[in-house]
Amino acid sequence: MxxxxxxxxxxxxxxxxxxxxxxxxxxxxxxxxxxxxxxxxxxxxxxxxxxxxxxxxxxxxxxxxxxxxxxxxxxxxxxxxxxxxxxxxxxxxxxxxxxxxxxxxxxxxxxxxxxxxxxxxxxxxxxxxxxxxxxxxxxxxxxxxxxxxxxxxxxxxxxxxxxxxxxxxxxxxxxxxxxxxxxxxxxxxxxxxxxxxxxxxxxxxxxxxxxxxxxxxxxxxxxxxxxxxxxxxxxxxxxxxxxxxxxxxxxxxxxxxxxxxxxxxxxxxxxxxxxxxxxxxxxxxxxxxxxxxxxxxNGDSIKKDNSTTIIQKEKKPVSSIVSHIICKAPAEKSSFEITWKITGRDKSFKLQFYPGLAYIAVFIFIFVFNSGNNIAAVWNNLPASSSFLWFFYIPMMTVSSSLMIASFNENYLAAWVYHSMPVGKPGMLVSGMAKSLFIKFFVPVFTCITIFCLYVWGLPVIDDALFAFCNNLFCFLIFANLSDHYLPFSRQPNTQQQTGKFLKALLQLIIVSVTVGLHYLLIFLKLPWLLWVLIPLLMAACFLLIKRLQNLSWAQISI
Structure with a gap:
């Protein structure tokens, strides 16, 4: 042409x-x-x-x-x-x-x-x-x-x-x-x-x-x-x-x-x-x-670099504050902050992951507001329904993809620094990356959704929100443990294997669907007290899954 x-x-x-x-x-x-x-x-x-x-x-x-x-x-x-x-x-x-x-x-x-x-x-x-x-x-x-x-x-x-x-x-x-x-x-x-x-x-x-x-x-x-x-x-x-x-x-x-x-x-x-x-x-x-x-x-880059340095000295980054709260090992803290900062700066990651966040609103529209009725009628009937379950669990379908995307970067050759560090347990780097992705992307979205659900359904759904949060964290850690273990941003983008992605996505969908089904069953059986019993059990399971990630050896890391 x-x-x-x-x-x-x-x-x-x-x-x-x-x-x-x-x-x-x-x-x-x-x-x-x-x-x-x-x-x-x-x-x-x-x-x-x-x-x-x-x-x-x-x-x-x-x-x-x-x-x-x-x-x-x-x-x-x-x-x-x-x-x-x-x-x-x-x-x-x-x-x-x-x-x-x-x-x-x-x-x-x-x-x-x-x-x-x-x-x-x-x-x-x-x-x-x-x-x-x-x-x-x-x-x-x-x-x-x-x-x-x-x-x-x-x-x-x-x-x-x-x-x-x-x-x-x-x-x-x-x-x-x-x-x-x-x-x-x-x-x-x-x-x-x-x-x-x-x-x-x-x-x-x-x-x-x-x-x-x-x-x-x-x-x-x-x-x-x-x-x-x-x-x-x-x-x-x-x-x-x-x-x-x-x-x-x-x-x-x-x-x-x-x-x-x-x-x-x-x-x-x-x-x-x-x-x-x-x-x-x-x-x-x-x-x-x-x-x-x-x-x-040919602008005055020196002046701008100096001003940036001054700002960093005056104000501590959010990633540093959060990493000191939820991470203990220095390697895990470093991985947490690196993942947090690169995901906010890397153009390739933004282009691949951020548009997927839009599908949260699309899925909610499809599953909640596209029931064949008038949107106004569906909105008026929301308080009498259990549609808040879709709001609580749909974000995980998108956020879980960040685990795979965060493993690839155009500057993957810089990953030599991981191997030059005295890190006995590289699993600390993997767990730091997983914590950073979950807190940076899932927690803000889930918080906004919870506020919306509290506005529509009121305080009675607060226990469902806490249980759903624990369930989502459990699912996210399951995905992190079942997927191939890569160090943050250490893989070449054009070597990403497409085979098996459909099966992985299907497996993730099945796991999320099972958790939604169990949550709905508890609501249907009218056993709200059981939610408070299961929350500590889920948190204990999440603790064990994090420990499993942290204990990964170099032999278990895909290079």
């Missing part, structure tokens, strides 16, 4: 040369960048990376986007209103392209390596910037085609040939708006922030995008009733300021042959604004963006 798009770029060779851009050098740079795109591992495929370095991961990502476009096409086919359908499609394209720029393609926008490698050669900054821009446009056009191919097919079939042709143009113009808005966003971020802050913003944007995908696929189809959709809706005055509305009204004008003042104004905005923004990027953003990137990398 990229070769076809490069040929289309060749049609504008005269325009590029008239703007002082060396077309031949620009195309050479773009071809090299597109080749690198095919070999790059994308956000959603990082944890599935295999040993083959030259695998074309881009095709897998494009297939995923095509499936998403199929969902949008189905929605467009069901909506009776042309205007509403086009607004939704163009809004989706604008959002997806902007988020794709911010997430998987952020390295291109923030990478200053080109300035060091290419600019010393006879390549002007304008040519380099245009090569970057053409690369981004081709990259995004591939994603746009993947997303829009099915909506375009529906438009051609449902509204005719003219509507389909105009939609192709409006979708391309929407992509230009996405590129411009993303560049403006990065310029603002770079203007008021430093490099590390920019990286954090990109990371959390990736997490936000992954969460949106998961929640949308699970929740929105259950909340939308297509049979109740109506073509009667009203656009407020501020809606005419949004680019998707311009594009939708442009298509409506062509289909209905309605060229009143409103539609003509929207057509002018739809065509003039994206072209104008493209000219602004070429004319003004080329020098300023490169200068700000260079300034971002």
């Amino acid at each position: 990229d070769k076809i798009l490069l040929r289309l770029v060749g049609l504008f060779k005269g325009f590029f040369n008239s703007q002082g851009i060396d077309y031949a050098r620009m195309i050479t740079i773009v071809e090299a960048k597109l080749t690198m795109d095919k070999r790059r591992v994308y956000m959603n495929w990082r944890q599935r990376q295999q040993q083959k370095e030259n695998t074309n991961h881009l095709n897998s990502v494009l297939f995923f986007y095509t499936v998403m476009g199929l969902f949008i096409a189905t929605f467009l086919f069901a909506v009776p209103s042309l205007l509403l359908g086009m607004i939704l499609v163009h809004t989706y394209v604008l959002f997806m392209m902007s988020m794709t720029l911010i997430t998987d393609f952020s390295t291109v926008l923030l990478d200053t390596t080109d300035n060091q490698v290419i600019l010393p050669r006879p390549v002007s900054s304008r040519t380099l910037f245009m090569a970057r821009l053409v690369h981004i446009l081709i990259y995004l056009l591939q994603f746009t085609i993947a997303i829009a191919i099915f909506p375009l097919a529906v438009t051609f079939y449902k509204y005719g040939f003219a509507a389909g042709i105009v939609m192709i143009i409006t979708v391309i113009l929407t992509v230009l708006m996405a590129v411009f808005s993303t560049y403006i966003l990065y310029l603002l971020i770079i203007r008021f922030s430093n490099e590390s802050r920019v990286r954090d913003i990109v990371t959390y944007s990736q997490i936000f995008m992954a969460v949106i995908f998961m929640v949308s696929f699970q929740v929105l189809p259950r909340m939308i009733n297509l049979s109740q959709l109506s073509m009667q809706f009203e656009l407020h005055w501020y809606a005419y300021l949004l680019p998707p509305v311009w594009m939708a009204l442009t298509i409506e004008a062509i289909v209905t042959l309605n060229f009143d003042v409103l539609h003509i104004s929207m057509i002018v905005l739809a065509f003039i604004v994206p072209i104008l923004t493209f000219w602004v990027m070429n004319k003004y953003l080329a020098p300023s963006f490169a200068q700000k990137l260079a300034a971002m990398n």
Whole structure:
């Protein structure tokens, strides 16, 4: 697909040369960048990376986007209103392209390596910037085609040939708006922030995008009733300021042959604004963006490092305080603090684990609020039900995955430090990691859920909350003892074995289901006093499981 798009770029060779851009050098740079795109591992495929370095991961990502476009096409086919359908499609394209720029393609926008490698050669900054821009446009056009191919097919079939042709143009113009808005966003971020802050913003944007995908696929189809959709809706005055509305009204004008003042104004905005923004990027953003990137990398890091040191001296980290309370051995304390800090800083861990936390809300919605009744009716009947059991136990289904993720890290070679330490019982490192993961991720979530349950069901569920907490801790330690024992962040990510993960997940689900079933049986038999009898027994079992982890020898550690 990229070769076809490069040929289309060749049609504008005269325009590029008239703007002082060396077309031949620009195309050479773009071809090299597109080749690198095919070999790059994308956000959603990082944890599935295999040993083959030259695998074309881009095709897998494009297939995923095509499936998403199929969902949008189905929605467009069901909506009776042309205007509403086009607004939704163009809004989706604008959002997806902007988020794709911010997430998987952020390295291109923030990478200053080109300035060091290419600019010393006879390549002007304008040519380099245009090569970057053409690369981004081709990259995004591939994603746009993947997303829009099915909506375009529906438009051609449902509204005719003219509507389909105009939609192709409006979708391309929407992509230009996405590129411009993303560049403006990065310029603002770079203007008021430093490099590390920019990286954090990109990371959390990736997490936000992954969460949106998961929640949308699970929740929105259950909340939308297509049979109740109506073509009667009203656009407020501020809606005419949004680019998707311009594009939708442009298509409506062509289909209905309605060229009143409103539609003509929207057509002018739809065509003039994206072209104008493209000219602004070429004319003004080329020098300023490169200068700000260079300034971002050459900031006064010494001053910031000194201020960070002062803050650390004044305030003791939370991880250090907690580790001294629940850990005794120095090795266990060190493992606890290392795990706590790396899970808060490591981008790979955040991208793999944090989106899974969103599934806590998704599972609660599926099991509690998706019983076929009205959500308001389910909410009103909650105090009379035993649904609080789902709230108490669902978090463990997600948090337990942290045990496997925390064993892998891109800087795994630094794990030599474990073997250089005088540690007779490496199990202390494993138990410190398990304690850190449970306290950092499970305890806050469980506390929030308990507060919610106390608000809905009242104080009578306090004994159930304590029993559920002990049960969850017991399950978590069972998982830690049954799984392969790795030292924290000591394994190479692309050597992660996928075989057996389904069986492990199934086993975890069975264990959690059994504990939920036993808890429900105690409630059904109306034996609340038995909960208080079992709590000390569970705590004793947890103590023994922790001791078993701590006593692991080097022969039992997988290296």
